[in-house]
Each structure stands twice: as C-alpha cells, then as structure tokens.
Amino acid sequence: xxxxILLVDDEKNFCTLLKMNLEKRGxxxxxxxxxxxxxxxxxKANKPDLILLDILMPEMDGMTLAxxxxxxxxxxxxxxxxxxxxVNEEDVRDMKGKTGANYFFSKLGTTEELMKAISGILL
Amino acid sequence: xxxxxxxxEELISELEALRRQIAELKDAGFEHxxxxxxxxxxxxxxxxxxxxxxxxEARLIQAEKMASLGVLSAGxxxxxxxxxxxxxxxxxxxxxxxxxxxxIDVLAMMKDAVFRASKITKDMLTFSxxxxxxxxxxxxxxxxxETFSFVDHIFSLKQIRIARSLMPDLPKVSVDxxxxxxxxxxxLTNAAEAMPEGGTITVAAESTHNIQNRKIIRILIxxxxxxxxxxxxxxxxxxxxxxxxxxxGTGLGLSVVKGIIEKHEGEIKIENEAGGGTRVxxxxxxxxxxxxxxxxx
Numbered sequence: 001x002x003x004x005i006l007l008v009d010d011e012k013n014f015c016t017l018l019k020m021n022l023e024k025r026g027x028x029x030x031x032x033x034x035x036x037x038x039x040x041x042x043x044k045a046n047k048p049d050l051i052l053l054d055i056l057m058p059e060m061d062g063m064t065l066a067x068x069x070x071x072x073x074x075x076x077x078x079x080x081x082x083x084x085x086x087v088n089e090e091d092v093r094d095m096k097g098k099t100g101a102n103y104f105f106s107k108l109g110t111t112e113e114l115m116k117a118i119s120g121i122l123l
Numbered sequence: 124x125x126x127x128x129x130x131x132e133e134l135i136s137e138l139e140a141l142r143r144q145i146a147e148l149k150d151a152g153f154e155h156x157x158x159x160x161x162x163x164x165x166x167x168x169x170x171x172x173x174x175x176x177x178x179x180e181a182r183l184i185q186a187e188k189m190a191s192l193g194v195l196s197a198g199x200x201x202x203x204x205x206x207x208x209x210x211x212x213x214x215x216x217x218x219x220x221x222x223x224x225x226x227i228d229v230l231a232m233m234k235d236a237v238f239r240a241s242k243i244t245k246d247m248l249t250f251s252x253x254x255x256x257x258x259x260x261x262x263x264x265x266x267x268x269e270t271f272s273f274v275d276h277i278f279s280l281k282q283i284r285i286a287r288s289l290m291p292d293l294p295k296v297s298v299d300x301x302x303x304x305x306x307x308x309x310x311l312t313n314a315a316e317a318m319p320e321g322g323t324i325t326v327a328a329e330s331t332h333n334i335q336n337r338k339i340i341r342i343l344i345x346x347x348x349x350x351x352x353x354x355x356x357x358x359x360x361x362x363x364x365x366x367x368x369x370x371x372g373t374g375l376g377l378s379v380v381k382g383i384i385e386k387h388e389g390e391i392k393i394e395n396e397a398g399g400g401t402r403v404x405x406x407x408x409x410x411x412x413x414x415x416x417x418x419x420x
Contacts, residue, residue, distance in 0.1 A: 011205055017212035024219055056201070085204035107208040108241045111215045 002029045003122045006048040008065070009083070010034050010057040014107070021111040026119070036060035040068060043075045049122050052105070055084040079121060081105055083114075141176040145169055200244035207244070211237045246375040258297045263340060263407075264289045266300055267326060270307035274315075282321025285311075290329045294409045296340060302383045309376040310344050310403055317348030317401060333406055339389075342405040350395045359393060 005028055009015050015032035022028045033042055036059050043051060051069065055062035062082055069075045081103035105117055214234050222230070271285055278285060307326075314324045327343045351359065360381045384391045389407040396402050 011209060014205070014209045014212060017209060017216050020216050021212055021219075024216075085201060085208060108204060108211060108237075111212070 002027045003050070003118075004028075004046060004048040005030045005118070006039070006042060006046065006051045007032045007083075008034075008036060008039050008051065008057075008062070009054040010036075010059070011054075018111070022115065022118075025111060026115045027123075028115075028118070036065050039065055040072060040075065043069060043078060044072075048078060050079045050081060050118065052081055052083045054107075055082050079103075081118075081121070083107055138176065138179050141172055141179060145172045145176065196247040200247040203244050204241065207237050207241055243375075246379065257299050257301075259300055260295050260297055261300050261303075262293065263296050263298070263303070263328060263342075264293055266298075266303050267307055267328070267342075270304055270311065271326075273304075273308060274311050278311075278315060278324075281315060281318075283315050283318060284321075284323045286323055286325040288325060288327040293328055293340060294330050294338070296407055296409055298387055298407065299383075302386075306380050306383050306405075307344075309380045313376060314344060314346035314348065314401070314403075317346050322347035322400075330409065338409045339406045340409055342407070343402055344405075345396055345400060345402040347396075347400045350399050351393060351401050356393055356395075360391075 005022065007015055007018060007030055009018075009032075012034045015034060019030040019032050022030050031042060031046055031048065033039060036057055039051070053062040053066060057065075062084070066080050066082075069078060069080060079102050083105045085107045103117070103121065105114055211234070214230050214237065218227070218230055267287075267289065271287070275285070311324060311326075318324075323346070325343070325345045327345075329341055331339060331341050333339045360377050381391055384405055384407070387407055389405060391403065391405050393401060393403050
C-alpha cells in the first residue's frame with residue numbers, strides 16, 4: 001500500500017519534480033501545495049502519513065506551520081519532517097525541539113537518500 | 124583577542140587613541156626643539172605610531188569588509204540552494220526516463236556540477252557563520268588520525284603519501300573536534316592539490332612554548348609540491364582568493380581554516396619549505412593541561 005506524503009514548499013517547480021521522483025521511484029503518493037494557508041485543511045482532509053515541510057516560505061514559515069499542525073487534535077499525530085535548504089543543522093534541530101517536528105532532511109540530497117530516510121520512518 | 128574578534132567600536136577607539144598619541148608626541152617634539160634637545164627621538168616615535176595608525180585603519184577596513192561579506196555570503200548561499208535543488212530534482216526525473224548513453228553522461232556531469240555548487244554554498248555559509256564552538260578536551264592526535272582515515276583512500280589513488288610525526292603523549296587540548304577535523308581536511312586537501320603528480324605530506328605535532336612562553340601545540344603540515352609565491356602567501360587567507368580556479372577551488376578553504384584557528388585563539392601561517400613545497404604552521408594553546416597544573420600548584 002502506498003504511503004501518502006504531503007509536500008509543502010513555496011517553490012512550485014520543486015514540488016512538481018520531487019513528486020514525480022518519489023512517485024516513480026517508490027511506493028508513495030505525493031500531494032503538494034505551495035500555499036501554507038492550505039496545509040491544515042489538506043492535512044485534515046487527506047490524513048497523510050508524513051508532511052514534508054519547507055522552512056523558509058514567504059507567507060508562513062515552516063516552524064509556525066509545524067507548531068499549528070502539532071497543536072491541532074486532528075493533525076497532531078502526523079509525522080512532520082523539515083525538508084530545507086538551510087545548511088546549519090544545529091539551527092534546524094533547535095527548530096524541531098520548539099515545533100515538535102520529527103525529522104530534518106536536506107533539499108540537496110538525492111531522491112534515493114530521501115527515499116531511504118522516509119522509508120526508515122514509514123515503512 | 125585577535126582583530127577579527129574586535130568590534131568596530133573597539134577598533135575605532137584604538138584608532139582614536141593612536142591619533143591622540145601622535146598629537147602628544149608632536150607637541151613633545153616641539154618642546155624638545157625649543158629646549159634645544161635633539162627632537163629626533165620624538166619624530167621616530169611619531170613615525171612608529173603613524174605606522175601603527177595606518178595598520179589599525181587597514182585592519183578596521185578589513186574587519187568591516189569581512190562582516191559585510193559574511194552577511195552577503197549567507198544570503199546568497201541560501202538563495203542559490205533552492206534553485207540548485209530544483210535542478211537536481213529535474214536531473215533525477217530525466218535519469219529515470221529512456222535516454223541515450225550520451226544523455227546519461229551529460230546528466231551525470233550536470234549532477235556533479237550541482238553538487239559542486241552546493242559545496243560552494245555550504246563553504247560560504249560555514250565561512251560566514253559565527254558558529255559557537257563546542258569545546259571538548261581531546262587528544263589532537265586522535266583527530267588528526269581520524270582525518271587521515273577520511274582522506275586516505277583518495278590520496279592513495281593520487282599517489283600521495285602521508286607521513287605522520289606526532290610527538291608521543293601530546294597534551295590534550297580544548298577544541299571543537301568537528302571544526303578541527305575541518306581544518307585538517309581542508310589543509311590536507313590543499314596540500315594534495317599542490318602535488319598533482321603525487322608526493323608526500325608530512326604532519327608533525329609537538330608540545331612547546333610560544334614567544335609569550337605560553338604552552339602550545341605546534342602542528343606543521345608540509346608538502347612536497349611547488350611552493351607558494353610571495354603574492355599568493357599574502358592573500359591566501361583572503362576569502363575567494365584561489366590559485367586553483369580551474370580545478371574548482373572556491374577560495375574559501377583557507378579562510379575557513381583561519382577563522383576556526385582564530386576562534387580557538389590559535390595562530391596560523393604559511394611559508395615555503397627550503398627545498399620546495401609549502402609548510403603550514405598552526406599553534407594552538409593548551410588550556411587544559413595548564414589549568415590542571417595551575418590547580419595542582
């Protein structure tokens with residue numbers, strides 16, 4: 001059975017391409033949005049197994065979004081992973097502590113590496 | 124405290140103090156003349172202070188440049204990473220399509236370029252970031268050996284031999300182990316790049332005292348490469364200054380190294396070996412052992 005992932009990133013092209021890669025290479029169904037305001041609604045409606053969340057987004061940052069998801073009864077159990085271009089892992093670890101996000105992945109890793117990490121969590 | 128750690132305000136106040144001293148010395152010189160005492164000594168002193176003033180001004184300008192560069196680098200690095208991530212994903216989508224052998228080769232080259240650009244941005248961020256040091260009491264020879272194991276395989280392919288000459292029972296030092304590993308990796312890689320046809324890198328370390336009679340560990344990394352020109356030696360620690368542009372040097376490796384050593388209150392310099400090749404000299408203070416000895420006394 002395919003695992004459902006909600007990918008949130010303000011870069012629409014990144015969403016499109018990563019969705020193609022994950023769906024073609026692994027047992028994943030990927031929903032995407034570049035609008036952080038939609039995330040709570042989409043998460044409630046689709047109950048993804050994992051939310052991949054960008055951190056620096058213009059409308060709402062990933063930290064705020066993760067805190068909102070963890071604060072909502074309907075979405076607090078969903079696994080959250082930051083997928084970010086930020087390089088300083090220490091900063092991101094602090095963010096995870098504050099927001100309750102579970103994992104941190106680099107945007108500049110290969111899809112194989114990302115899939116391995118996701119599979120370690122979900123499969 | 125080194126100049127990079129001084130605030131702009133501290134450097135400005137240093138400049139003002141030097142200007143005051145020059146003015147006082149000039150007055151003193153005139154008084155000497157009025158008293159028909161040889162004023163030469165006062166003028167020599169003025170010249171000396173004036174040189175110090177010029178040097179302090181140059182350091183202030185450099186400190187300001189470095190601060191601006193740090194902010195700029197961090198911003199640029201992050202902004203570049205997002206488009207790079209899109210290019211990488213695009214390449215990986217194409218990789219699983221039906222492609223000719225040539226197209227697959229082209230994609231591999233493009234992917235290499237993405238990773239190289241990604242490394243540059245990472246170096247820029249490391250360079251720009253005022254990261255907090257995580258001090259641990261460590262055996263420096265252990266860190267050096269770990270670095271050897273990291274580069275060993277690549278070096279053997281390039282016919283590069285590493286000779287290890289570490290004094291036994293080196294005192295422990297209080298350093299950030301990860302940052303020190305980065306120092307040695309950058310320096311060993313640089314030494315290897317200076318020897319495209321192979322050679323030997325000698326890493327030596329000894330416990331000694333510096334000219335202020337402070338207990339230090341001195342580390343010497345010597346290669347058998349082509350040496351360094353006087354011009355390069357002056358600029359080699361400047362960010363983005365590289366002699367290896369063609370082979371993908373970013374010019375940040377040695378800037379990062381210098382920044383890390385200075386954050387550890389150490390010193391680094393580069394000189395030419397008498398028989399060719401380059402020698403990097405690092406001096407790191409031995410806080411831990413001294414503290415223990417002082418406590419024992």
